[in-house]
Amino acid sequence: MSALSIRDVKKRYGPVEVLKGISIDVEDGEFLILVGPSGCGKSTLLNMIAGLDTISSGEIAIGGRVVNNLSPKDRDIAMVFQSYALYPNMTVRNNISFGLKIRKIPKEQQEEIVSRVSKLLQIEALLDRMPSQLSGGQRQRVAMGRALARDPALFLFDEPLSNLDAKLRVEMRAEIKLLHERLKATIVYVTHDQIEAMTLGDRIAVMKSGEVHQLASPQEVYDDPADLFVAGFIGSPPMNLIRAPVAEHDGCVGVSLHNGGEAFFFPAPEAIQGGLSKWTGREVIVGIRPEQISDEISRGLAREGHVKRRAKVEVVHPTGPDTLILIELNETPVTCRVHPETMVRSGQMTELMFDLSKLVFFDPETERRIR
Amino acid sequence: MADGHHTQTAGSHRVGRIVIYALLVVFALYYLMPLFVMVTTSLKTLDDIRTGNLISLPREISFDAWIKAWSSACSGVSCNGLKGNFINSVSFVLPAVAISTLIGAFNGYVLTMWRFRGSDVLFTLLLIGCFIPFQVVLLPMAQTLGYLGIANSIPGLIFVHVVYGLAFTTLFFRNFYVTVPPDLTKAARIDGAGFFTIFWRIILPLSPAIIVVSVIWQFTQIWNDFLFGVVFSSGERQPITVALNNLVNTSTGVKEYNVDMAAAIIAGLPTLFVYIVAGKYFLRGLTAGAVKG
Numbered sequence: 256m257s258a259l260s261i262r263d264v265k266k267r268y269g270p271v272e273v274l275k276g277i278s279i280d281v282e283d284g285e286f287l288i289l290v291g292p293s294g295c296g297k298s299t300l301l302n303m304i305a306g307l308d309t310i311s312s313g314e315i316a317i318g319g320r321v322v323n324n325l326s327p328k329d330r331d332i333a334m335v336f337q338s339y340a341l342y343p344n345m346t347v348r349n350n351i352s353f354g355l356k357i358r359k360i361p362k363e364q365q366e367e368i369v370s371r372v373s374k375l376l377q378i379e380a381l382l383d384r385m386p387s388q389l390s391g392g393q394r395q396r397v398a399m400g401r402a403l404a405r406d407p408a409l410f411l412f413d414e415p416l417s418n419l420d421a422k423l424r425v426e427m428r429a430e431i432k433l434l435h436e437r438l439k440a441t442i443v444y445v446t447h448d449q450i451e452a453m454t455l456g457d458r459i460a461v462m463k464s465g466e467v468h469q470l471a472s473p474q475e476v477y478d479d480p481a482d483l484f485v486a487g488f489i490g491s492p493p494m495n496l497i498r499a500p501v502a503e504h505d506g507c508v509g510v511s512l513h514n515g516g517e518a519f520f521f522p523a524p525e526a527i528q529g530g531l532s533k534w535t536g537r538e539v540i541v542g543i544r545p546e547q548i549s550d551e552i553s554r555g556l557a558r559e560g561h562v563k564r565r566a567k568v569e570v571v572h573p574t575g576p577d578t579l580i581l582i583e584l585n586e587t588p589v590t591c592r593v594h595p596e597t598m599v600r601s602g603q604m605t606e607l608m609f610d611l612s613k614l615v616f617f618d619p620e621t622e623r624r625i626r
Numbered sequence: 627m628a629d630g631h632h633t634q635t636a637g638s639h640r641v642g643r644i645v646i647y648a649l650l651v652v653f654a655l656y657y658l659m660p661l662f663v664m665v666t667t668s669l670k671t672l673d674d675i676r677t678g679n680l681i682s683l684p685r686e687i688s689f690d691a692w693i694k695a696w697s698s699a700c701s702g703v704s705c706n707g708l709k710g711n712f713i714n715s716v717s718f719v720l721p722a723v724a725i726s727t728l729i730g731a732f733n734g735y736v737l738t739m740w741r742f743r744g745s746d747v748l749f750t751l752l753l754i755g756c757f758i759p760f761q762v763v764l765l766p767m768a769q770t771l772g773y774l775g776i777a778n779s780i781p782g783l784i785f786v787h788v789v790y791g792l793a794f795t796t797l798f799f800r801n802f803y804v805t806v807p808p809d810l811t812k813a814a815r816i817d818g819a820g821f822f823t824i825f826w827r828i829i830l831p832l833s834p835a836i837i838v839v840s841v842i843w844q845f846t847q848i849w850n851d852f853l854f855g856v857v858f859s860s861g862e863r864q865p866i867t868v869a870l871n872n873l874v875n876t877s878t879g880v881k882e883y884n885v886d887m888a889a890a891i892i893a894g895l896p897t898l899f900v901y902i903v904a905g906k907y908f909l910r911g912l913t914a915g916a917v918k919g
Contacts, residue, residue: 302812305812305816307815307816327812327815328815328818334812334813334816336809336812336813338807340807340810340812342810342813342814342828343832344831353817354816354817357817357818358818401817405817
């Protein structure tokens with residue numbers, strides 16, 4: 256039995272369909288991420304799981320119980336909001352115990368829960384303060400404390416880290432992960448930040464315009480994107496997507512690329528040969544991650560599936576751990592990730608290793624993967 | 627050179643300050659003048675008024691005029707002072723202010739946190755209520771009060787003022803509550819709080835600033851109202867503003883300016899009191915956003 260089951264859920268506001276049939280099953284103890292650009296319907300879906308919004312059709316079940324017509328308080332859930340949503344007129348202690356009070360849980364038990372939760376989140380010293388006296392990170396801790404106090408079947412997080420500054424966000428991210436591992440809680444977590452999605456999730460649902468484009472583990476979403484949108488959305492810097500004609504050389508199907516006057520032929524990986532051969536003579540979109548175009552220093556010796564090519568460097572962006580350089584393939588800017596000790600300047604020619612074993616190809620019309 | 631320049635600008639700065647303060651003092655005196663005349667006149671005897679001039683200080687301070695205005699001045703045929711009318715005013719102003727503020731808060735809460743189909747239209751219609759002149763509703767209101775059986779009574783006046791004030795109080799609270807993050811009500815709903823619990827335990831405790839605004843506004847409006855008072859009440863039940871008018875316009879005997887002035891001050895004191903007590907919250911409430919996110 257799954258902790259949360261979403262079956263063909265649709266949502267319409269008048270004639271506008273904002274969710275177009277979502278189906279997701281979340282296992283007990285699983286950390287599911289809903290990720291996508293703003294307006295993709297991820298927060299709407301979360302609100303509908305919480306019962307703060309009604310669904311137009313379909314079914315949502317929590318712990319095997321259909322909750323379509325249950326109010327939020329009867330769904331056995333807790334939610335953490337982006338704006339923290341702490342009650343400004345109550346102390347931290349009362350914020351945490353408010354839900355328990357409403358549920359008429361005995362006083363002693365309330366106190367015990369508050370002290371257990373505040374110890375877990377290290378907010379014991381803050382219990383008698385007002386929310387206005389807390390920093391952003393502390394407020395988010397209290398908001399999580401309020402959710403934990405309820406000990407629900409399902410935790411819902413609505414972009415909880417988006418209001419924090421970059422450093423604190425990384426810290427809190429690590430803490431949420433630790434908390435999840437310790438509590439074995441089932442979590443649905445909405446974010447627009449693909450790094451949060453990659454680091455936290457057991458599985459990621461990549462959403463766009465009310466549809467789930469791919470639902471898979473972070474590594475799968477990264478290495479094996481279902482379509483052009485997922486390929487472009489997950490990864491930072493994003494995957495390079497280049498339009499290129501399919502050609503055949505020595506019985507091997509691949510794509511033709513050029514840099515300046517120099518033409519390259521990149522053969523497709525073995526598994527895609529068959530699928531791609533139908534495209535010979537037509538254009539496809541080929542995807543290659545920045546780290547698959549590197550230099551010899553970081554790659555060591557050339558391996559199977561790697562080819563070495565010379566290209567002209569357009570722009571150099573040092574980031575510290577890596578240096579990103581831009582080259583041009585088929586008039587498209589392409590990002591490559593090279594070792595920072597590789598001293599290159601813009602305008603220079605440089606030698607780059609292309610790892611062709613992970614090339615992916617997309618249909619330019621349907622944007623689906625060619626397999 | 628540089629020093630000279632410096633002192634020169636400091637000097638002109640100083641002159642500017644003096645001009646500003648002088649102007650402010652002149653304006654303050656100009657506005658305080660009527661009050662000064664009222665207070666001094668009310669403390670004079672009639673002889674003093676006849677022989678002295680308008681802005682002279684009383685030769686001897688006498689509270690007789692105040693006592694008379696409060697308990698024995700004549701308006702029309704009765705000679706009981708303003709005492710009874712003052713109590714009348716208090717007895718309908720306090721409930722009217724409290725009820726209209728509370729309903730306004732409730733309306734604002736519903737219109738922002740529990741939007742429904744047509745809630746914006748409803749709010750717009752309520753807003754139009756702010757622009758309807760008193761005179762327009764006199765006749766229909768008189769009929770309505772008759773139907774309800776509360777014509778010419780204190781409950782009738784309360785009803786009139788609550789209905790008329792709702793447009794304003796709703797506007798105040800609605801505009802205050804749109805700045806409250808909607809996540810707050812969502813969190814409370816998930817915590818298990820219902821419609822009224824959220825209002826009483828979460829939303830209302832956020833509202834002291836806007837409650838003060840609403841109370842001051844409503845208190846001033848209702849206490850100072852003359853038209854509804856003169857139309858919808860009579861005799862014993864008249865509010866103080868109507869009684870003051872009758873008292874000043876009573877034409878038998880000598881014109882007692884000291885009593886008139888004392889009566890006018892008595893009629894104005896409660897609003898002054900409300901401003902002084904709650905005034906510092908007033909501006910804060912008008913300008914402040916609600917909750918820091």
